[in-house]
Amino acid sequence: MAANDFVFVDRWFFPHPIDRVWPYIMNAPDYPTWWGEVYDRVTPLNDLPPDRVGSRSEVVAHGKLPYRLRFVAEVVEVAPPRALRLTAEGDLTGSGAWSLEKRDSGTAVTFEWRVRADKALVRLFAPLVKPLFEWNHRWTMQKGEAALRRLLASR
Numbered sequence: 001m002a003a004n005d006f007v008f009v010d011r012w013f014f015p016h017p018i019d020r021v022w023p024y025i026m027n028a029p030d031y032p033t034w035w036g037e038v039y040d041r042v043t044p045l046n047d048l049p050p051d052r053v054g055s056r057s058e059v060v061a062h063g064k065l066p067y068r069l070r071f072v073a074e075v076v077e078v079a080p081p082r083a084l085r086l087t088a089e090g091d092l093t094g095s096g097a098w099s100l101e102k103r104d105s106g107t108a109v110t111f112e113w114r115v116r117a118d119k120a121l122v123r124l125f126a127p128l129v130k131p132l133f134e135w136n137h138r139w140t141m142q143k144g145e146a147a148l149r150r151l152l153a154s155r
Contacts (some may be wrong), residue, residue, distance in 0.1 A: 003127040004117040006134070010141045015106040016152045022081035024148055025098050025109065026051040028059070028073065034151045037143040038063065042073075051078050059088075063136035067121055091119035111141070 001007075014021050024034065027050050031039040040060040048055040055075040062068045071090030078084050084098040094115035101108040117123055122133060 002116070003130055004123045006113070006115050006117065006130075006137070008111075008113040008134075008137050008141075010111045010113075010138075010145075012109040012111075012145045012148070013103075013106060014109065014149060014152055018081050018100050018102045018107045020152060020155075021107045021109065021148075022100060024151065025100065026078070026080070026084050028057055034147050035144045037147065038140045040068065045072065048075075051075070051080060051084065053078060061140070063140045065132070065136045067119070069119060069122075088115060091117070091122070093118050113137075 024030070029042045029044055029050055031042050038061050040062060041058070042060075043058045044050070045056040045058055046054070050057070053075055057073050058070070059073050060068055060070050069091040071088045071092045073086045073088050073096075076085050076087055076095075082100050086096050088094055088096065092115040094113070096114075097110075097112045099110045099112075101110075117126055117133070126133065
């Protein structure tokens with residue numbers, strides 16, 4: 001694996017039914033409203049709903065480190081309320097997969113992100129500071145989990 005290739009598997013658990021969690025996961029254009037510490041903007045690029053194959057969005061996001069990532073995400077597979085797969089092209093190129101599993105006490109959520117960092121700055125420094133970029137990803141996912149936990153608890 002090249003220094004600018006990344007594989008992340010993140011797991012969240014929410015004590016809420018899958019039908020309450022799914023709408024937030026599948027609706028990427030709303031990420032900035034609840035996951036605004038990371039997602040600056042998710043702009044739809046076509047008229048398809050966000051949970052339909054072919055739906056495309058331009059994403060601008062950041063972590064704790066002082067750089068922004070821009071990429072186009074396209075939904076390539078949807079199986080409500082259990083799975084959503086997407087591709088990414090731009091500063092990050094690769095694929096992501098959200099999986100939701102109903103549990104007696106709530107919903108288990110897994111996000112698998114397999115990407116190559118094509119942003120020049122990240123690509124250039126990846127061989128030296130890959131652990132720092134990995135930490136940055138974990139920070140973004142912790143922020144998302146905490147934000148969604150608060151949102152679900154408030155509704």
